[in-house]
Amino acid sequence: MKETIQKRLSDSKTARWTALFIVSFTMMCGYFLTDVMSPLENLLTTKGQVVYFTDDTSMPADSLVAKVNYFSSEEMLSNSLLTVEQLEEGSKVQYYEMQNGAQTQTEKTISSVARGEGWSSTEYGFFSGAYGLINVFLLMLFFGGVILDKMGIRFTGMMSSGLMFMGALIKWYALSSDFGDAQLFGMDMQVALASLGFAIFGMGAEITGITASKVIVKWFAGKELALAMGLQVAMARIGTAVALAVSLPVARWMGDVSYPVLFGAILLCVGFASYMIYCVMDRKEDASAAAVRMENGETEEEGFKLSDLKLIFCSKGFWLINLLCLMFYAGVFPFLKFATKLMIYKYDVPESFAGLIPALLPFGTILLTPVFGSLYDRIGRGATLMIIGSVMLTVVHVLFALPVMNYWWFAVIVMIVLGIAFSLVPSAMWPSVPKIIPMKQLGSAYATIFYIQNIGLTMVPWLIGWVIEHFATLRNEAGVIVGYDYTAPMVIFAVFGLCAILISTLLRVEDSKKHYGLEEANMKK
Numbered sequence: 001m002k003e004t005i006q007k008r009l010s011d012s013k014t015a016r017w018t019a020l021f022i023v024s025f026t027m028m029c030g031y032f033l034t035d036v037m038s039p040l041e042n043l044l045t046t047k048g049q050v051v052y053f054t055d056d057t058s059m060p061a062d063s064l065v066a067k068v069n070y071f072s073s074e075e076m077l078s079n080s081l082l083t084v085e086q087l088e089e090g091s092k093v094q095y096y097e098m099q100n101g102a103q104t105q106t107e108k109t110i111s112s113v114a115r116g117e118g119w120s121s122t123e124y125g126f127f128s129g130a131y132g133l134i135n136v137f138l139l140m141l142f143f144g145g146v147i148l149d150k151m152g153i154r155f156t157g158m159m160s161s162g163l164m165f166m167g168a169l170i171k172w173y174a175l176s177s178d179f180g181d182a183q184l185f186g187m188d189m190q191v192a193l194a195s196l197g198f199a200i201f202g203m204g205a206e207i208t209g210i211t212a213s214k215v216i217v218k219w220f221a222g223k224e225l226a227l228a229m230g231l232q233v234a235m236a237r238i239g240t241a242v243a244l245a246v247s248l249p250v251a252r253w254m255g256d257v258s259y260p261v262l263f264g265a266i267l268l269c270v271g272f273a274s275y276m277i278y279c280v281m282d283r284k285e286d287a288s289a290a291a292v293r294m295e296n297g298e299t300e301e302e303g304f305k306l307s308d309l310k311l312i313f314c315s316k317g318f319w320l321i322n323l324l325c326l327m328f329y330a331g332v333f334p335f336l337k338f339a340t341k342l343m344i345y346k347y348d349v350p351e352s353f354a355g356l357i358p359a360l361l362p363f364g365t366i367l368l369t370p371v372f373g374s375l376y377d378r379i380g381r382g383a384t385l386m387i388i389g390s391v392m393l394t395v396v397h398v399l400f401a402l403p404v405m406n407y408w409w410f411a412v413i414v415m416i417v418l419g420i421a422f423s424l425v426p427s428a429m430w431p432s433v434p435k436i437i438p439m440k441q442l443g444s445a446y447a448t449i450f451y452i453q454n455i456g457l458t459m460v461p462w463l464i465g466w467v468i469e470h471f472a473t474l475r476n477e478a479g480v481i482v483g484y485d486y487t488a489p490m491v492i493f494a495v496f497g498l499c500a501i502l503i504s505t506l507l508r509v510e511d512s513k514k515h516y517g518l519e520e521a522n523m524k525k
């Protein structure tokens with residue numbers, strides 16, 4: 001009689017890569033929404049209408065009208081006077097300007113007009129950090145991990161992708177509404193409501209992140225684990241890159257900052273539906289795994305107990321990964337929130353293109369993260385890759401802090417180096433966690449790491465927003481903002497890089513003592 005050997009669904013290459021693709025797609029939609037507001041910082045922090053010209057310059061409508069009025073009061077061209085109502089695509093504007101004591105005549109054509117929200121830098125920083133607010137202060141990420149280990153991948157993933165969608169809708173509602181002078185929680189109503197939406201979204205996004213990590217370990221353990229994690233991160237980066245590249249053009253085209261968010265909410269709805277499809281595969285994988293266990297006479301693995309958390313919390317290697325994650329990501333994700341404006345004011349990049357330079361960072365990582373992941377799978381050296389990535393992060397921020405070399409091409413080169421660093425550390429760090437923590441506690445382990453990381457993702461934008469407002473904003477005698485000096489914020493980012501170097505070195509030392517295998521290949525030969 002022919003003996004049939006039961007196989008798990010995850011033993012099929014097609015099945016496991018399909019599962020990876022579906023879950024990564026849901027995450028990609030989340031990453032799009034996470035960064036969709038970053039290129040809009042300048043627009044959000046400008047009051048009233050902003051006028052964009054065909055030569056890729058822009059100007060608040062008020063100052064344009066002031067110039068035109070000044071022009072008309074001089075009675076130089078009263079027959080082509082513009083009013084605010086006439087600020088629309090295709091209109092020509094003519095005005096005189098005093099430059100270095102000489103009067104110059106300028107004629108420009110309007111390409112689009114968009115509504116600015118008049119937020120302060122501190123408000124923008126608060127909003128950006130609100131992503132981690134519920135995760136950090138209500139410990140929701142920690143509970144999310146426990147829910148994941150107790151209730152399973154299907155329930156938790158549906159819950160978290162639903163939360164992302166709900167948060168996105170609230171954020172869109174806040175940005176598309178005019179609340180006048182209304183206040184909420186002692187804050188401008190729009191800022192408060194948009195932040196609340198972002199906080200709910202952030203809770204969903206982070207719980208989806210730990211769920212996706214557990215999904216990947218479930219399907220890829222002992223196989224192409226780091227490559228799979230690298231590909232998942234790569235797909236997430238596509239979401240970030242597209243957000244950075246298209247958000248401002250969409251806002252300009254539609255005339256309002258809320259439209260890119262609406263687009264993100266629609267994407268998240270599709271992401272929610274795709275996770276439902278994954279749930280069907282997950283059920284089949286569980287059934288096939290149970291059949292394999294039965295055939296081999298194995299019993300089901302003991303479930304997760306809260307007391308298991310002790311094992312996680314007593315591991316020094318685990319804490320070092322936590323701290324590395326905190327410092328490294330504090331130097332990257334919060335930086336992205338401010339990077340577009342940095343390009344405009346430090347590197348003199350026209351606003352229309354300014355989002356494209358930070359977008360190079362995730363675009364670069366799309367290719368490199370799976371490449372480094374596959375390298376780690378085959379030859380190991382995980383701890384070393386983390387050290388190299390941390391060194392590169394530090395160098396990049398020191399270069400951005402320098403008051404010299406304010407050329408756009410220099411910013412492009414530095415951003416590419418940051419992209420390499422941002423591929424090296426995630427591709428080595430995330431697949432290293434299952435080498436330190438067993439599968440059973442992995443949900444809680446990833447949740448704890450994400451929790452600590454979220455402290456940085458919340459507080460660092462608050463800090464940087466505040467520092468920009470109080471130490472980096474340059475004003476003229478009349479108190480009008482004339483530019484920004486980014487030295488202080490960039491030095492802060494460089495300090496995070498230095499801490500990451502120290503911690504990754506300690507991790508390598510700990511690995512050589514405890515033999516976690518961080519320098520060894522992941523794939524079993």
Ligand SMILES: C[C@H](N)C(=O)N[C@@H](CCCCN)C(=O)O
Nearest residue numbers: 206209213229233236426430450
């Ligand atoms: C922001 C989120 N908490 C995060 O850290 N994301 C990582 C990817 C984590 C993947 C773990 N398998 C990132 O680098 O975007």
